[in-house]
Structure formats: C-alpha cells, structure tokens
Amino acid sequence: MLVLKNIKKEYKVADTKFLALKGINLDFRENEFVSILGPSGSGKTTLLNIIGGLDHYSEGQLIINGRETSEFKEKDWNVYRNHRIGFIFQSYNLIPHQSVISNVELALTIAGLSKEERTKKAKEALDKVGLSDQYYKKPNQLSGGQSQRVAIARALVNDPEILLADEPTGALDTKTSVQIMDLIKEVAKDRLVIMVTHNPDLAEKYSTRIINLLDGNVLDDSNPLTNKEKESLYNKKPSNKKEQAKMTWWTTFKLSIQNLLNKRNRSILTSIASSIGIIGISLVLSLSFGVQSFITKTQEDMLSGNPITITKSALDLESMMSGMTIGEKVEVFKEIGYVGVEKVVEMIAKRSQQSSSMFIENDITEEYINYVLDMPKEDYAAIYLDREIDITNNLYFDFYENDTEFENISVSALKTIYTSILKENEATSSYANLISNFTNILAEAPNNSSYILEQYDILEGKVAESKNEIMLVLNSDGLISDLTLAQLGYYNQKQFINMILKALDDPKYDSSIVDIEKFSYEELMNKKFVWYPNDIVFKENNLPNKEFNPFYYNAYSRDFETNDQGIELKVVGILEPKEHINYGSLTSGFYYTNELTNHIIENSSESKIVKYFNEKGDNYIINSGKINGGGEIGITFKYSYNYLGEDRLNLTGFVGKTNQMADMIGAINPNIQSLYSLTKRDVGGEPLASKISIYPVNLKHKDKVTEYLDNWNNMDEDREKIVYSDNLSIVFAMIQNIINVITIALIGFTTLALVVSCVMIAIITYVSVVERVKEIGVIRSLGGSKKDVSNLFVAETVIIGLSAGIIAIGFTYLATFIINLIVVKSLGSNIAGFPAHYAIIMISISVLLTVISGLIPSRSAAKKDPVEALRTE
Structure with missing residues (x-):
C-alpha cells in the first residue's frame, strides 16, 4: 500500500x-x-x-x-x-x-x-x-x-x-x-x-x-x-x-578490492608511496633492535667474564655517573662599578666532597659472606671468594739455564729477573714494570667444574679439582702469552733475551738459538711446580737490621733444608673457550683450585710471618724499596743474571706487589721507582675473602642476584650498606640510553614521512570518493546505509594500508638481510633484526594511519545525497 x-x-x-x-x-x-x-x-x-x-x-x-x-x-x-x-x-x-x-x-x-x-x-x-x-x-x-x-x-x-x-x-x-x-x-x-x-x-x-x-x-x-x-x-x-x-564487511572489502584492481597501477603506486614512512620507522627499529640484541648478546657473553663483585674498597660507579653533570649554572648578579668573585675554592671543595663520596669501604664480614653463599642456587652459576693470596712467592719449579744445568727458583724471583732483563734494553725499559699487568700468571679458578665446562672445551686432560692440580687455559685463538710461559720457566734466559732482540730487529739477535713458537701438550703438562709453606719461604731475620728487614726471602728452593712439606702441583688439563664464547670467566693463564687455597689459608695461619702481621695490626704493610738510594728495606732476596755475556751479580730483589698506577706512570717517567708492598693477605693470613665474585646464570637471573644483594641493605636500616659493583650493567645502560635517544630522534624524523603519507592517503581517498559518487548513489538506492558507504572507503584505506605495510615490511626484511650481510664479516654478528611482532605492529600502524587518513573523505562520502550522487556522470 x-x-x-x-x-x-x-x-x-x-x-x-x-x-x-x-x-x-x-x-x-x-x-x-x-x-x-x-x-x-x-x-x-x-x-x-x-x-x-x-x-x-x-x-x-x-x-x-x-x-x-x-x-x-x-x-x-x-x-x-x-x-x-x-x-x-x-x-x-x-x-x-x-x-x-x-x-x-x-x-x-x-x-x-x-x-x-x-x-x-x-x-x-x-x-x-x-x-x-x-x-x-x-x-x-x-x-x-x-x-x-x-x-x-x-x-x-x-x-x-x-x-x-x-x-x-x-x-x-x-x-x-x-x-x-x-x-x-x-x-x-x-x-x-x-x-x-x-x-x-x-x-x-x-x-x-x-x-x-x-x-x-x-x-x-x-x-x-x-x-x-x-x-x-x-x-x-x-x-x-x-x-x-546492511552490507557485510566482506562485500565492502570485495567492492573496494575490485575498485583498486580496476585502477591497479595507481593503487600500487599509492601503496608504495604510503609505505615510505613505515619503511623509515621499520629500518630504524630494525637497527635499534639489532643493536640492542647485539648488546644483550654481548652482555650475555661478557657476563661470565664480568661478574658482580663486592670488594672491601670500591668505586661506586653508579653514584659517580648520577653525580656527573655537564655543567652547573651559577646565578650571577652584575653590579656596575664592581667585579664579582668567582668561588672556585667552594667549587673545588664541593667537587672534592662529591668525589670522596664515590669511594666506599665495604665491611665484608663472615655473616655477609654466609648470606651471599645462601643465595638461591638457580640464580648463580658460581660464587668465587677471593682471598687475594699471592701464590707466586711460594711456587717453585725447575728452571733450565743451560742444556744440562738447572736450579729450583720461585715464580716471583724469575719474574724479577725477566723484568730486569727488559730494563736492560732501552726500547723496553719503560715498560718493564708493566710485565705483571700484561699477564695473568696464576689465579684461583671458580669452584664449579660444570660452569667451567659450559664455557671451555678440554683439549687435553681434565679440569683441575684437587689441591695438587692446576690447569692451563688458552685464549679463543688457542694461544698463551709468551710472557706467562717465560715467567713460569718454559723459556730460559737466553731464549727470553733472544725473543726481545728478534722483536726489535736488534743485530745482536742470535739465530742459532731456537725460537720456540709452539709447545706440545706433553711439554706443557710435564712441567712440575711445588708450593712451599711460608715458614720455609720466609725466614726470620735475626740480624741488627730486623726493624727494616723482618724476614728474608728464599728465592731458590735449593736453599731449603727439607722439601717434604711442599705440595707438588701438576698441570692436569689444557682448556680452550668454546666457539661461541667470546668472554669467558677465565682469561688465558694457569689456574689452581679452591682446595689449594683452603690448604694455604689453613697452613699459613700459624706461620711466623702471619703472626708478625698479627702483632703489627690488621692494616700493617711491609713496604720494600731503597732509602734515598741507600740500603734496602722490607723483604729482599739476591739474584743474578747474564745479559749478552755480561753478568749482573748479587742484585737485590723485592718481595711484594707493585702499584699499577705507579707502574703506568713509570712507563712515561723512568725516574719514578715502583714501591713493593706485602700484606697479610698476600701470604695467606686472611681467611675471609676480600672480594666476592658472583657469576649469574644469565641476565634475567642477574637481576635476581642484584635484588638479593639489595635485600641485605634493606633488612636493617642501621647496618652499614654493602655496595656491589655491576659495572657491566652501568656501561650497557648508558649505551642503551644513547641508543634509545637516537632511536626516538630518528623515529621522530621519519614520522614526517608518515605525515606526508597520511595527507596523500586522505587526498587519494577523496579522489576515490569523487570517482565513485555514482556507485555511492547505487548502493544507497539498493538499501545501503550511510555507514555502509563510509565502510566502503574505510575498507579501501585498510587495503591500501595493509598493502603499504606489507611492502614496507618486505623491504625492511630485505634491507635487514643486506645490512647484516655487509657487517657480519666485520662484527661477527648481525646488527639488524626485525622480529615478527614488530612486523605485525608496523602493519597495524600502517593500517591504522591510513584508516585515520581516510576517515574525513569516507564520512564525506556517507553524507552524499543519493539523488545527487545518481545524477553524477
């Protein structure tokens, strides 16, 4: 009707x-x-x-x-x-x-x-x-x-x-x-x-x-x-x-696809142009993700070589970094006729106060050590308690000076001899005192064989576990430093001097002396070392100069009355980092076990030199050196060597460690002499560790380790806080922040391309509306709603956005592949990466932006008068 x-x-x-x-x-x-x-x-x-x-x-x-x-x-x-x-x-x-x-x-x-x-x-x-x-x-x-x-x-x-x-x-x-x-x-x-x-x-x-x-x-x-x-x-x-x-979304998309295919060339060009902004952001994200992944991988690799450490004396890097400022703005009031005074003294005082607060002293007690050892085992791979014993003073070996002659000498004594030989040559004299800083001669390995085997392959033998076992660890190239081998007696004096002459192209180089460039596993493992207790190595000095020389040092084991108290150490294994390990927990060198450390601590507690330190007080240090070029003080020994036919006889050697900073300054100014110091810790007199190294399982568990350590400080407000060093995180956090800033800046810049793309999409969608006015009228005449018409153009923008996103992601993956292909040879790792969820997000953003860009044109299409639309030609 x-x-x-x-x-x-x-x-x-x-x-x-x-x-x-x-x-x-x-x-x-x-x-x-x-x-x-x-x-x-x-x-x-x-x-x-x-x-x-x-x-x-x-x-x-x-x-x-x-x-x-x-x-x-x-x-x-x-x-x-x-x-x-x-x-x-x-x-x-x-x-x-x-x-x-x-x-x-x-x-x-x-x-x-x-x-x-x-x-x-x-x-x-x-x-x-x-x-x-x-x-x-x-x-x-x-x-x-x-x-x-x-x-x-x-x-x-x-x-x-x-x-x-x-x-x-x-x-x-x-x-x-x-x-x-x-x-x-x-x-x-x-x-x-x-x-x-x-x-x-x-x-x-x-x-x-x-x-x-x-x-x-x-x-x-x-x-x-x-x-x-x-x-x-x-x-x-x-x-x-x-x-x-009501038109279904499928019909809407079908109509839009057919229209876009009908104008396929324009549609393709539009999608490509729309993808430029997404490509820019995707490439930035790809590089950012790749670099961050590289940093994370590097951090994971370096985790074993850079444990979380707690030391008695430490530099609070976190406080130092937070306290650093680019510049302080001082408010200045200028007055005509007067000259203001810049408060430099105040600035220096404040800076000094700030700097001093960066150095902290941790009170590492037995209670704290037990707390650390009670850490959940699933969070750490190993905990290393470093008692900082200088084992080189007590370790002796057979040293062959000629083909038939040999003598038992300590590692410390031979290191002193080779340091003196380096000083003989003008080209190497400045760096002679740095010899101990170039090499890790002997150190204690983490007390976890499984953890070591996760990082290292056994080339020969096994991992050292008993107190009479040591092992040799090579670097990633399968090498060991010639300085390390020389100080442990694998090179005699003539061979060592000849190595220096050859390196300097010195005409005194003797080609008849065989240059040893490699050692067989058998040669390395057949070397025997003997550890002697303090009372054999350090003898009390009963002479009048006891005040300056409380003990004298036996540099040669031939002087010992008995050898039955020594522990013979044998090289039982040669290890090399696994192929994927770049930063292992062990650097190249020789390692002894925690069993030997415990034996040294137990044996040394009743030794005379330790009792001497106890009498003098916990902070007492025996310093060795010369008084104004005169007599020697501290603990000394006599040594001799021959340099190119000239004998250097009855020279005085000093027992103890040198200051690394002084050694470095001495490399610049030879007039600065190194001071040798010997502490109670050096001779095994301190049972409590002065340094704790914690090796987390991975980065995720590292956060749990630091959280556990922080709990110690939070449990009791009156307790002195223990500050740990997580230098790796601080450094990488700085790098991460820099990368984030650069990423944000680049994304902000490339967003301009997105804005241009959005404007272009809006214009093209409007053109499409103009071209399809009659179609709008037909759809309305057949019962289609305004919303159906709007959806028709929204669907078109979705398709363009989806196509643009897919094009952008495809180009990003191609560019990522090419970038990685170029840099992988130099870095050994990929530097760009674009995970699947990034791709989904960027495609979604592309679709969202095109839809937003097409909203105004699509709404204008919906408002078209159907009668007028049907009249359009």
Whole structure:
C-alpha cells in the first residue's frame, strides 16, 4: 500500500526557496502500471525519488503499508529501499568494476542472503531478462539494451513490491525501447510499477494509469482509486516481517578490492608511496633492535667474564655517573662599578666532597659472606671468594739455564729477573714494570667444574679439582702469552733475551738459538711446580737490621733444608673457550683450585710471618724499596743474571706487589721507582675473602642476584650498606640510553614521512570518493546505509594500508638481510633484526594511519545525497 497525502518538497537554491512539489495527493494500487508524465521541471523525478525513499518530503504524509514514514528511522528507509523498492535508471547505473552477476547480487548481499542463495536468485533474474549467457561480463562489454536488462534484473532480484523506472528507455533506440517496455509490462502483472517518462506514446501503449504533473501539482489522473479501493487500501495492516539491509564487511572489502584492481597501477603506486614512512620507522627499529640484541648478546657473553663483585674498597660507579653533570649554572648578579668573585675554592671543595663520596669501604664480614653463599642456587652459576693470596712467592719449579744445568727458583724471583732483563734494553725499559699487568700468571679458578665446562672445551686432560692440580687455559685463538710461559720457566734466559732482540730487529739477535713458537701438550703438562709453606719461604731475620728487614726471602728452593712439606702441583688439563664464547670467566693463564687455597689459608695461619702481621695490626704493610738510594728495606732476596755475556751479580730483589698506577706512570717517567708492598693477605693470613665474585646464570637471573644483594641493605636500616659493583650493567645502560635517544630522534624524523603519507592517503581517498559518487548513489538506492558507504572507503584505506605495510615490511626484511650481510664479516654478528611482532605492529600502524587518513573523505562520502550522487556522470 502506497499513499501520498499533501506531499510538498522544498529546495533551497542560493538564498531563495523553490517548491518542487506543491501538495501531491495520490493513492496507488498494489498491482498497476503507472506512468507519470510532465514537462521538465514539473517534479516527476522528485516525486519518484520521494516514493523510492531516496529523497524526503518537506511536508505531508507518505504512508507505506499502513505505516506513516515520519516514524521511519534511517534503518527503516534502508530496509524499504532494499526489500520494497526496485529502481530502474535511465543511465543504468551499473558499477563498472563489478561483473554483471555481481551487480545483480548487490541488492541481495545488502539483504543478508547467503552466497549460494544470492547466486541462484541473481542467475534466475538474469535468465528472466534474457541474459543467461552474460553472467561474468563487465558492464563496458554490454550494449545499452543489455545494460538496461541488467538494471531491471537488479531491480527485480529482491522481488520488490514497487518497481520505479526513471526514463528507462531514454538512452535506447526505438527497437530496444520496445523490448524493454515489453519486459517492464510483463513485470507489472504482479506488482506496482511507477514509470517517469517524457514519451506519451509509450505511456498510452503500456501503462494502465497515467498521471500528468505540471509545476509540482497533479494536473490529471486517468485512473484514480475508487472510494471502495481506498477503503480497502487504508484498512490493510502493516507488515511485521523482520528484515535487514546492511552490507557485510566482506562485500565492502570485495567492492573496494575490485575498485583498486580496476585502477591497479595507481593503487600500487599509492601503496608504495604510503609505505615510505613505515619503511623509515621499520629500518630504524630494525637497527635499534639489532643493536640492542647485539648488546644483550654481548652482555650475555661478557657476563661470565664480568661478574658482580663486592670488594672491601670500591668505586661506586653508579653514584659517580648520577653525580656527573655537564655543567652547573651559577646565578650571577652584575653590579656596575664592581667585579664579582668567582668561588672556585667552594667549587673545588664541593667537587672534592662529591668525589670522596664515590669511594666506599665495604665491611665484608663472615655473616655477609654466609648470606651471599645462601643465595638461591638457580640464580648463580658460581660464587668465587677471593682471598687475594699471592701464590707466586711460594711456587717453585725447575728452571733450565743451560742444556744440562738447572736450579729450583720461585715464580716471583724469575719474574724479577725477566723484568730486569727488559730494563736492560732501552726500547723496553719503560715498560718493564708493566710485565705483571700484561699477564695473568696464576689465579684461583671458580669452584664449579660444570660452569667451567659450559664455557671451555678440554683439549687435553681434565679440569683441575684437587689441591695438587692446576690447569692451563688458552685464549679463543688457542694461544698463551709468551710472557706467562717465560715467567713460569718454559723459556730460559737466553731464549727470553733472544725473543726481545728478534722483536726489535736488534743485530745482536742470535739465530742459532731456537725460537720456540709452539709447545706440545706433553711439554706443557710435564712441567712440575711445588708450593712451599711460608715458614720455609720466609725466614726470620735475626740480624741488627730486623726493624727494616723482618724476614728474608728464599728465592731458590735449593736453599731449603727439607722439601717434604711442599705440595707438588701438576698441570692436569689444557682448556680452550668454546666457539661461541667470546668472554669467558677465565682469561688465558694457569689456574689452581679452591682446595689449594683452603690448604694455604689453613697452613699459613700459624706461620711466623702471619703472626708478625698479627702483632703489627690488621692494616700493617711491609713496604720494600731503597732509602734515598741507600740500603734496602722490607723483604729482599739476591739474584743474578747474564745479559749478552755480561753478568749482573748479587742484585737485590723485592718481595711484594707493585702499584699499577705507579707502574703506568713509570712507563712515561723512568725516574719514578715502583714501591713493593706485602700484606697479610698476600701470604695467606686472611681467611675471609676480600672480594666476592658472583657469576649469574644469565641476565634475567642477574637481576635476581642484584635484588638479593639489595635485600641485605634493606633488612636493617642501621647496618652499614654493602655496595656491589655491576659495572657491566652501568656501561650497557648508558649505551642503551644513547641508543634509545637516537632511536626516538630518528623515529621522530621519519614520522614526517608518515605525515606526508597520511595527507596523500586522505587526498587519494577523496579522489576515490569523487570517482565513485555514482556507485555511492547505487548502493544507497539498493538499501545501503550511510555507514555502509563510509565502510566502503574505510575498507579501501585498510587495503591500501595493509598493502603499504606489507611492502614496507618486505623491504625492511630485505634491507635487514643486506645490512647484516655487509657487517657480519666485520662484527661477527648481525646488527639488524626485525622480529615478527614488530612486523605485525608496523602493519597495524600502517593500517591504522591510513584508516585515520581516510576517515574525513569516507564520512564525506556517507553524507552524499543519493539523488545527487545518481545524477553524477
């Protein structure tokens, strides 16, 4: 049922108002063929659009199936156009990038029918209009008559109650017009057909009722309804059938994909251009992630070689870093006629106070050591308690001076001899005192064989475990320093001197002396060392100079009265870092066991030299050197050597360690003499460790280790805090912060490209809206909502954004591969990386940005007047 009561339609033209319909009163039967005639501007098409729900009246009542349309919401109008109305347009209004059957299916798609049902009905409708062989052609492949038949099939496919035809034959020749009119007349047998036409002959021939309009008024009606027909019509109850009119997202995407494929070259270029900003950010993230991964991997590698340490005296690097400032701004008040005083003294005092606070003294007690040892075992691989014993004073070996002669000498004594030999040569004299800093002769290994075997391969033998076992650790190239081997007696004096001469291209080099460039495993492992207790090595000095020389040192074991108290140490294994280990817990050198350390501590506690230290006090140090170039003080010994045929006899050697800083300064200024110092710790008199090294399992567990150590300070506020050193984290945190700043800066810069891309997407989407205005009108005429139209262009931006993102990610992976290919040889590791979740995030950002860019154009598309849209060419 369709009833129009006093329908008026007013348009605004510039500043004036134009009344297109001036009060139309019409009733329509459910089954009749009505032709509306009238000259141009009489209101024919306006009336048709109001009946079809494409346009809305200004005043009056439009009653559809007993329901007043003033109650209609947007959804109701969409359902009405989709299920009650079928439109046939003069210009066909087919969507060019869709096939014939897809054009016909569109109304069914909006109605929510399944794919199978849509295809069946669309084919039936096309068969009915004689196009059974044209299903998959595009509109541009059809004639005018065929195109109009497709339009009729589309109008009929949803079996509408009302068929509206606007000049259906206006663009056709006479013969085709007759065919189309015959088809429409056939359709009108079981429904209401309202046709607008300029041709009175067609109206007379085919229609059952002719209505003439003039200047917005009904001039004549050839077959108005009788009162009885009106009464029957008005008493009809409205339908309560639940219907929908909504485009699915799949249809929306399908239409957008087809449109983009129809303009594929432009679409490809748009996607590539849109991807530039994403490529820039992705490459920055790729490099940032790669560098961060490289740093993390390096940190993991360096973790074993850089444990968390707690020492008695330490530099609080964290406080130092937080206290550093680029510059302090001092507020200055200038006064004419006066000169201000810059407070340099105050600045120095404050700086000095700040610097002194960076040095801390930790009170490492037995309680604290036990607390550390009670740490959860799953968090650390090994804990090394360093008692800082100088084993070189007590370790002796057979030293072959000639092919047949040898003597037992201590490591300390031989180190002194070779240091003196280096001083003989002008080229090496400045660096002679640095010999001990270049090499790690002997040290205690972490007390965990499994941890060592995780990092090192055994080339020969086994890992040292007993107190009489030592092992040799090579570097990653399978080498050991010649200085280390020389100080342990693997080179005699002649060979050592000859090595120096050869390195300096000295003419005194003796080519007859064999240069030893490699040692067999057998040669290295057959070397025997003997550790002697303090009371054998250090003898009390009962002479008058006891105040300056409390003990004298036996540099040669041949002077010992008995050798049965010594412990013979044997090299039982040769180890090399595993291929993937760059920074192991052990540097190259010789290592003894914790078992030997415990034995030394136990044996040394009752030794005379330790008791001497106990009498003098815990902080007492025996310093060795010369008084104004005169007599020696401290603990000394006599040694001799021969340099190129010249004997150096009865020289004085000093026992103890030298200051590393003084050695470095001495390399610059030879006049500065090193001072030797010997402490209670050096001779094994301190059972408590002065340094604790904790080797975490990995970086994740390292955080748990530091958290555990922090708990010690938090448990008791009155307790003196213990500060640990985690230098690795501090350094890498600084690097990480720098990388983050650079990354943010680069992303900020590349974001400009994204902004340009967004503007471009908005422009291109707007162009697409302009190009598809007629399609918008068609979709609205078939029952599509404003939201459906908006979604159509949102889908297009999603597809472009998705394509741009995929292109960007593909290029990023390619660039990442090339970058890594270039740098991997020099760095030995990849420097760029782009994980899958980064790719997903960047694609999502690309889609999101393009959608945001297309929101304004898509909304403008949704606001298009469907009537105006259908008129667009």
